[in-house]
Amino acid sequence: MKPYKVQLVQELKPHDHPMRFRFAQWAEQRLVEDEHFYRKIIFSDEAHFHLGGYVNKQNCRIWESENPHVVMEKPMHPQRVTVWCGFWSGGIIGPFFFENEQGAAVTVNGERYRAMLNEFLLLKFEEEDTDDIWFQQDGAPCHTANATIDLLRTVFENCIISQNANVNWPPRSYDLTPLDYFLWGIERMSVTLTSQKRFKN
DSSP: OOOOOOOOOOOOOOOOOHHHHHHHHHHHHHHOOOTGGGEEEEEEEEEETTTTTTOTTTTTOOOOSOOOOOOOOOOOOOOOOEEEEEEEEEEEEEEOOOTTTTTOOOOOOOOHHHIIIIIIIIGGGGSSOOOOOOOEEEOOOHHHSSSHHHHHHHHHTTOOOOSSSSBBBTOOOOOGGIIIIIIIHHHHHHHHHHHHHHHOO
């Protein structure tokens, strides 16, 4: 016999499956019409990075002849930063750190998200032809607010993959974006180190 660990995956609700299926059908049809369609989507997301390091005690094993009784102290409310990135065939857009005027980390709300779009993302596409570029975001309330969708339409018009937009992004579908199954993994160390330097200065 061999030891096996439980694999944790995102829980899907009963109504999520047909929504994911419809999205897959739409994406497949777009690829039939244009085999390079996947290169025209800007995937986007936010992630939390813990600045003091994070240890999952369930995955950490110390092999010794005797119990070393290793203890790690951690603060009650560990410092972390929220980072936004875009990811597409043109490269990585970002990272963008959500922080206030004093440089302290802040949570993401609708106003701050739209400020990021205005002052960071959309500026990069002012002189670009975006007629054939799609923008994807998940179902966070700050993403799907009417004011946010209206702002995105000023640049991407009807090419928006999001709840409350032209093509509905299936809820709880983090596994469908390259940020979650690729980018955050390779960026975690560099973003954490950058965050630590920013908030120490």
